[in-house]
Amino acid sequence: MAARASFIAVVALLALVAGAARASNEEGDALYALRQRLTDPNGVLQSWDPTLVNPCTWFHVTCDQASRVVRLDLGNSNISGSIGPELGRLVNLKYLELYRNNLIGDIPQELGNLKNLISLDLYANKLTGGIPKSLSKLNSLRFMRLNNNKLTGSIPREFAKLSNLKVIDLSNNDLCGTIPVDGPFSTFPLQGFENNSRLNGPELQGLVPYDFGC
């Protein structure tokens, strides 16, 4: 009886291990899909070998002890191309550091699936389009730096729900409308919003429409 119980335990453990391996491989596939979008003149992604069981030995990728991808450090790497929806599959990601590159295109709304994300650093790229509302689902987010891009539209008002947000920098874009004033926004310095020619200062609740000037 005890033998059978332990056998079941071993089977369950194996199933778990297999499950974990598959999960991390999915993360590898997502990262590899990103690699295929990117031009990489400095070869910083050359170690990204899709045939490995997981991406934990790829450079610029950090896993936790359970081999789940928790960091992507590609700041200042001279990569260009678009980000793409597949990054939304890195559900264990905590730090997404893609700053100071030549990334173009939209910020994919799928990044809103990264529930564990602590830092979203996309600053100093050439990103266009709006800031996806879905980012307001990132409850763990502490750092959001999207400054020095070409982002347009308004700052999603739902960002006021991001109660853990400590640093936000949306400066040097082409954003419009007004700035939320609730939640963490009550403490953010205005520096983080400067140089958006059509951004009209803090929201004037009840007096001016939120999208005023858009």
Place this chain on the structure above:
Amino acid sequence: MHAMAILFLLALGGAGGCVPAEREALLAVKRGFSSDPDGVLGSWTTKHSNCCQWAGVVCDNNGSGRRVAELRLSNADAVGSSGLSGKISPAFTNLTRLEYLDLSWNSLGGNDVRFLGSLSRLRYLNLSGTDLVGEIPPQLGNLSRLVSLDLSFCVKLYSRDLSWLTGLSSLQHLDMSGVNLSASVYLQRDVNMLPSLRVLALSNCALSTTVTSSSSTNLTRLQRLDLSWNSINSSTVNAWFWNVPTLRYLDLSGNSLSGPFPESLGNMTRLQELYLYSNNMVGMIPATLHRLCSLQMVDLSENQINGSMSEFMDRLPRCALRRMQVLQLAKTNMCGELPQRIGNMSELTSLDLSFNKLAGDLPPTIGRLSKLTRLSLMDNNLNGSLTEEHFSNMVSLEWIDLLRNSMSMEVRPSWRPPFKLIYACFSHVKMGPRFPAWIKHQSNITHLDISHAGIVDTLPHWFWKSFRDAILLDISVNQISGRLPSSLRFMTSAFGIIFGSNNITGSMPLLPEQLRVLDLSRNSLYGPIPSEFGGPELLELDVSSNRISGTVPASLCQFPNLLHSDMSNNNLSGHLPKCRNMSSDLGLITLILYKNNLSGEFPTLLKHCHTMRFLDLAQNMFSGILPEWIGTKLPSLTHLRLRSNTFSGNIPTQLAQLGYLQLLDLASNRISGCIPRSLGNMTGMTKEHTPLVRIPLADHHGLGNDEILYFTKIYLHIIIKGQDRLYFSGVIYMVSLDLSDNLLNGQIPEEISYLNGMVNLNLSRNKLTGTIPRNIGDLQKLESLDLSINELSGAIPSSLSDLTSLGYLNLSYNNLSGRIPTGHQLQVLANPSYIYIGNVGLCGPPVSKKCSSGDDDNNSIQTPLRGDRDLTKITVAVGFVVGNWLVICSLLFLKAWRSAYFWTIDKAYDVLYVFVAIRLAKRGKKITSTNSAD
């Protein structure tokens, strides 16, 4: 006239049907050749006076006497022979009736062949593969009767001007493949003057777009056109080679053709063979193709067709489907399912759809293809099961590759397939759990790969009998149990035995003579390695992760070809053999012995391993000092792992002479003294260093290329980011220095910051003192830095925050002090408080201790910067207020806006202004208070 009559009589009578003058000419030709290794001219002697009967000589038989008409001296069929060499005698010109001259594949380099232009009756001239050097003599243009000219594979020939071609008005067949024609800019004009041309082969001629760019041609009889492997990259549609309606054979492979497949292909209604592989053409084949009813062979591999297989089949000419023999579409980004009607292509002999995205089940109708000999479907997303029906009538199948799909094979144990395979790759096709019985009768197989097949069974006794003559047997990554037979060594054909990751037990047997690769890793072998285990030709020996005991046999010293040896993770003990009295060096490139119980000093056998790249002796009981000769006797070393032994003494400064060393792991030993400054000279750890990806394999019988060896066989454990990770392919890029857990003292040399290719630096758990090198921020590729548990003091250099790739940092338990730098990457590291714990002098976020003004003195560079930043903040805030006010003011004067947005606008202005002013004033306070909290 008289003389002619005498010649005639001579020819008929005394000389036995051979004109003496021509016999003399032939003998002169023979004398010209200095070497005739195969004796092809052996019969050319005066003993046999009838020169018309000499080997390779054909005389004509018309009324004017037997004159030499043909010389067939080709060396094309003599494998490995250099053939005739020496001088091509001008005596050839005395053979005035010569119509046919074939000197192909002889070694005629250095000859001047201008005189051949005077053989005015010549109709056939073949000088292919003859090593001729220099410019093609334009005198060949005098051969106005020439029908066929073959100069192919004369790779040292070139031509800048082909206008002589225009003299060859009878030419039907022209092959100059391999001749460098890059400078022949009028090539097309000159070729256009040959209206009888039927065959034009200019493969590998360095042709560029300019020489082929015109859109029309006079070649109205051309049947075969081969322009493959040139640099033609014209936007393809208008080039002349798409507009030759008489073509039966078109080969444009290996160019840079781009754009869509042109519609005009549909005009080549006689086309039988179409080869366009390895170009950049994009899109589906055109619908006009349906007129090509003669099409038999199509190879479009390595283009971007990007469409569904079903649509592709629809566009193939329906009238040709039943004649089609070859269909090659590898790497064309083809998706969708393979349609049922593939079964109608009843003449198909070869089908290659490898490296695509084909999905779904393989249609059982494929089993009707009774002439199919070769089927490659590797690297697709095919799934579903393969049944007996799939092979029901495949009586001709010899070569099948199904690697890396998600298929399973479901056949009865008693199934007797209709085919006799030679090459069988079923890797990743689920065949288990029972061992597939049907392969028992496939004894013609030379290459068998049933790895990753989900087989959980014992190796059947018939296996060794059925595959006695096999070259490669790969049954790896299954759960196959059994023992290796002692008869293994009589498998005289075996080059590779790949049995890794199974449940093979017993002891290691003696190896067959010809064996090159043996992989028995991850099994349950036990007992010692036999002292003379055979396999003298071995290149790769992997017996890692078994339970092998005893010592490493001295016979290891007797494998001059052995490149890769992995005996890690076993119970080996004792000393390594010393390999004294070696006649030649070992060729070892990798020696992986980690996790055994080996002991003794740093092995002296390594003095004989000049080619060694990867050396892993970690987790053993080696002891003693690290000898100085490491720096001189192992000059090719790239990766050195000695961690977890009991090595002692200093780090020899000579280590720095290892110019390729990119990974050095000496962790967890008893190494003492200082870190030598010379380590800063290790060029292998700098950014400029390019990893040695390729291993130069000399002539090792063409088995496996070097990169495969690297990518599948090299793996190392690396402790990085606080984790033990097993690195495979990435190991060739890794730059790592791990000296942790030793007895090192003194300062961290400032020179360490020269090693700017470094990814992983771990100096933790030593007794290091002094400061962190000030320029540590120069290590731009650093991803993991661990300096914890030392006695480091002073401030953390602010340059640390320049490390944009840093994902792991540990500075805990030192005597560091002063303000913690606040740069970007340091803000976003996980567990910030653990990074700095145990340094009582540190202050500022993320630690709770506040900094006093004195703390900034430690980090004086930062102070003015921070002051400046505060100033900008205030300016920004002011600017924002003013700017916003301006916007609102302007709104006041824009009536349209006003009515649109402000419903009680007349009074709103005052309200708005006040509101904004209060908000901003509040905020201004917050800015100042946040700043002072910093």
